[in-house]
Amino acid sequence: MTITSxxxxxxxxxxxxxxxxxxxxxxxxxxxxxxxxxxxxxxWALAGQNVLGGKFVRPLLLMExxxxxxxxxxxxxxxxxxxxxxxxxxxLLHYSFLLHxxxxxxxxxxxxxxNLIGSLLAEAGALPGNIDGARTGSDLHWAQTGGILMGDxxxxxxxxxFARADLPHQLRLRLLxxxxxxxxxxxxGEQLDVGLGDGIIAPDLETILxxxxxxxxxxxxxxxxxxxxxxxxxxxxxETALATAGRHLGLAxxxxxxxxxxxxxxxxxxxxxFSDLREGKETAIIAHARTTSAWPDIEPxxxxxELNGTEAEHVRQCLSDCGAETFVQGLIDEQLQAFNHLLxxxxxxxxxxxxxxxxxxxxxxxx
Amino acid sequence: MTITSxxxxxxxxxxxxxxxxxxxxxxxxxxxxxxxxxxxxxxWALAGQNVLGGKFVRPLLLMExxxxxxxxxxxxxxxxxxxxxxxxxxxLLHYSFLLHxxxxxxxxxxxxxxNLIGSLLAEAGALPGNIDGARTGSDLHWAQTGGILMGDxxxxxxxxxFARADLPHQLRLRLLxxxxxxxxxxxxGEQLDVGLGDGIIAPDLETILxxxxxxxxxxxxxxxxxxxxxxxxxxxxxETALATAGRHLGLAxxxxxxxxxxxxxxxxxxxxxFSDLREGKETAIIAHARTTSAWPDIEPxxxxxELNGTEAEHVRQCLSDCGAETFVQGLIDEQLQAFNHLLxxxxxxxxxxxxxxxxxxxxxxxx
Numbered sequence: 001m002t003i004t005s006x007x008x009x010x011x012x013x014x015x016x017x018x019x020x021x022x023x024x025x026x027x028x029x030x031x032x033x034x035x036x037x038x039x040x041x042x043x044w045a046l047a048g049q050n051v052l053g054g055k056f057v058r059p060l061l062l063m064e065x066x067x068x069x070x071x072x073x074x075x076x077x078x079x080x081x082x083x084x085x086x087x088x089x090x091x092l093l094h095y096s097f098l099l100h101x102x103x104x105x106x107x108x109x110x111x112x113x114x115n116l117i118g119s120l121l122a123e124a125g126a127l128p129g130n131i132d133g134a135r136t137g138s139d140l141h142w143a144q145t146g147g148i149l150m151g152d153x154x155x156x157x158x159x160x161x162f163a164r165a166d167l168p169h170q171l172r173l174r175l176l177x178x179x180x181x182x183x184x185x186x187x188x189g190e191q192l193d194v195g196l197g198d199g200i201i202a203p204d205l206e207t208i209l210x211x212x213x214x215x216x217x218x219x220x221x222x223x224x225x226x227x228x229x230x231x232x233x234x235x236x237x238x239e240t241a242l243a244t245a246g247r248h249l250g251l252a253x254x255x256x257x258x259x260x261x262x263x264x265x266x267x268x269x270x271x272x273x274f275s276d277l278r279e280g281k282e283t284a285i286i287a288h289a290r291t292t293s294a295w296p297d298i299e300p301x302x303x304x305x306e307l308n309g310t311e312a313e314h315v316r317q318c319l320s321d322c323g324a325e326t327f328v329q330g331l332i333d334e335q336l337q338a339f340n341h342l343l344x345x346x347x348x349x350x351x352x353x354x355x356x357x358x359x360x361x362x363x364x365x366x367x
Numbered sequence: 368m369t370i371t372s373x374x375x376x377x378x379x380x381x382x383x384x385x386x387x388x389x390x391x392x393x394x395x396x397x398x399x400x401x402x403x404x405x406x407x408x409x410x411w412a413l414a415g416q417n418v419l420g421g422k423f424v425r426p427l428l429l430m431e432x433x434x435x436x437x438x439x440x441x442x443x444x445x446x447x448x449x450x451x452x453x454x455x456x457x458x459l460l461h462y463s464f465l466l467h468x469x470x471x472x473x474x475x476x477x478x479x480x481x482n483l484i485g486s487l488l489a490e491a492g493a494l495p496g497n498i499d500g501a502r503t504g505s506d507l508h509w510a511q512t513g514g515i516l517m518g519d520x521x522x523x524x525x526x527x528x529f530a531r532a533d534l535p536h537q538l539r540l541r542l543l544x545x546x547x548x549x550x551x552x553x554x555x556g557e558q559l560d561v562g563l564g565d566g567i568i569a570p571d572l573e574t575i576l577x578x579x580x581x582x583x584x585x586x587x588x589x590x591x592x593x594x595x596x597x598x599x600x601x602x603x604x605x606e607t608a609l610a611t612a613g614r615h616l617g618l619a620x621x622x623x624x625x626x627x628x629x630x631x632x633x634x635x636x637x638x639x640x641f642s643d644l645r646e647g648k649e650t651a652i653i654a655h656a657r658t659t660s661a662w663p664d665i666e667p668x669x670x671x672x673e674l675n676g677t678e679a680e681h682v683r684q685c686l687s688d689c690g691a692e693t694f695v696q697g698l699i700d701e702q703l704q705a706f707n708h709l710l711x712x713x714x715x716x717x718x719x720x721x722x723x724x725x726x727x728x729x730x731x732x733x734x
Contacts, residue, residue: 032551033555036552036581037559039559039562039567039568040555043558096519100515124565124567138564138565141565142562142567145557145558145561146558148471148515149467149558151519152519152522152550153550153551153554155519156547156550159523159530160543160546160547163526163530163543164540176531179527180523180527184403187407187516187520188400188407190516191406191407191512191516192406198508199505200406200494200509201406214403
């Protein structure tokens with residue numbers, strides 16, 4: 001499947017519209033932040049750089065679905081502008097989740113670049129009086145505090161955009177319900193993920209699949225699709241079908257992420273090829289392997305920070321030989337079948353292409 | 368000043384109304400949380416216990432001011448119920464700030480009892496398989512993650528209450544502006560406080576006084592007073608006068624807290640009498656001492672975790688002798704003078720008693 005040049009040009013326009021809206025939402029706050037001194041202003045400046053440098057996956061999904069359900073020109077432009085505001089707010093929510101996730105995981109880097117915490121840490125280290133990194137511990141504390149606080153402000157900004165949107169009262173309440181549901185489910189997913197990693201929660205397959213759905217699919221796929229349906233005035237049945245299709249696709253993406261991280265070509269995906277194994281990340285791959293006779297051979301290496309290349313290759317081979325790779329590929333296929341079934345049976349034809357475009361990104365994905 | 372039995376009875380009624388509202392806001396969410404499993408439900412159960420066990424200082428300030436400006440019976444009961452909802456939301460905001468503050472400070476105890484993080488830590492330690500606290504590091508990580516996530520959900524719940532309140536559009540926007548301003552200023556104060564503690568920001572007196580105002584006075588005094596004025600339809604001039612008076616009082620309370628922690632009777636205030644000195648907390652007392660010839664004598668002990676009782680008594684005597692105690696008492700008196708000036712000149716007589724009641728709590732305060 002290729003994206004038509006028409007679709008590409010409208011995507012570029014959408015990107016610009018979302019970027020302008022985000023610039024406005026962040027710019028207003030960054031401006032007000034200067035009154036509170038350079039450190040507070042720096043939080044907003046860094047957040048602005050990070051948010052505006054994103055790919056706007058969620059806002060684009062919302063707006064393309066919205067435009068499909070309610071073609072531009074068919075409604076007053078103010079209504080579409082409100083949809084753009086909500087789509088930008090969802091990007092702020094995404095970044096708020098990422099920041100708190102980075103604090104929780106102790107991450108300083110995202111996609112090869114320092115995240116907000118990493119930037120604050122580097123800048124604190126360069127302050128006068130910090131000789132030979134003598135303040136390392138307190139610098140990290142300062143930087144992670146910045147991550148918590150900026151995540152809070154982005155969460156607040158998300159709600160402000162929903163609360164202020166120029167919407168009929170009932171529609172505002174529907175969107176607020178959706179936002180609340182999304183946050184609860186994402187937080188539940190994050191808690192499960194951390195509980196699995198910290199050995200508080202048993203790593204069975206069902207828990208891991210539920211966690212993947214909650215932690216990522218809900219806010220990345222279900223929220224934009226439901227919001228698009230609600231804003232365009234679609235029936236609740238359409239909203240539900242879009243949301244369910246989105247969840248299947250979201251879970252497929254997440255499972256494919258796990259497969260790529262473990263079995264993919266690191267020259268393509270650009271990540272440390274064995275970081276999931278070294279960190280002891282509880283994925284569907286590992287959950288399956290635990291149920292096979294290969295597990296005693298894998299277990300000693302799983303979660304070992306010192307895992308070397310030869311050992312990691314050995315574990316990878318074991319995971320493949322014991323059927324874990326095939327098993328997870330099967331789970332992905334199941335999700336895609338369920339997705340396709342919904343697509344041809346319940347989703348309005350106008351919105352199908354948006355979801356097919358998204359599903360096409362899954363096929364042949366290398367990173 | 369004594370509180371009349373009439374005022375006491377109306378305060379008891381207000382407490383019950385606020386408690387019922389909070390029970391509703393939290394109960395609804397705690398009920399929905401059970402669908403996400405026991406660990407997620409536990410977060411809401413613990414948050415409910417902590418929030419409902421509070422003293423409702425902020426909601427009571429809001430409602431007593433509201434009732435003073437707009438006596439019950441003078442308006443439809445729905446309007447007063449909306450004010451109760453907003454006052455309950457402000458209590459959720461307070462608890463959200465406390466939780467993230469506890470994560471940032473690494474605190475497990477508040478007022479002699481385990482906080483939410485401390486409770487989660489103790490419960491994780493009691494899980495089967497945790498022999499001799501073998502999982503201490505990951506248990507703490509799990510517990511602090513719970514603190515971050517629950518703080519996020521309470522911040523979201525605060526905004527939901529503001530966004531859903533049955534209010535005219537302009538008044539909703541005014542309250543949303545107020546909420547945004549409050550969060551920004553509190554976050555700026557928290558960042559300054561952490562920056563002072565981590566040696567990122569220089570500990571001069573001006574910065575410390577600004578930090579105190581931002582971190583506590585804004586959301587504890589200014590927010591409830593401004594919200595009461597806005598909800599009761601008072602002039603903006605009245606709102607501003609109440610807010611300014613509240614800030615003066617808030618700063619006086621904060622400075623008195625510092626004096627009590629360092630010079631107060633621990634049998635009365637119940638805290639570790641030297642924890643501020645051991646932690647190296649940058650207060651107005653310390654900022655003044657730094658400018659005197661006594662500082663070289665104090666500095667070696669300041670921020671020393673091993674400070675013993677004799678050393679601490681010595682530091683306390685030095686702080687008193689160098690004039691720091693008198694200096695901070697002078698700052699408190701200045702704030703109270705400014706407060707009294709506003710009270711007699713700009714605050715409507717009906718609202719004066721509410722603020723005088725509050726100021727009376729400052730006099731002769733031992734804890």
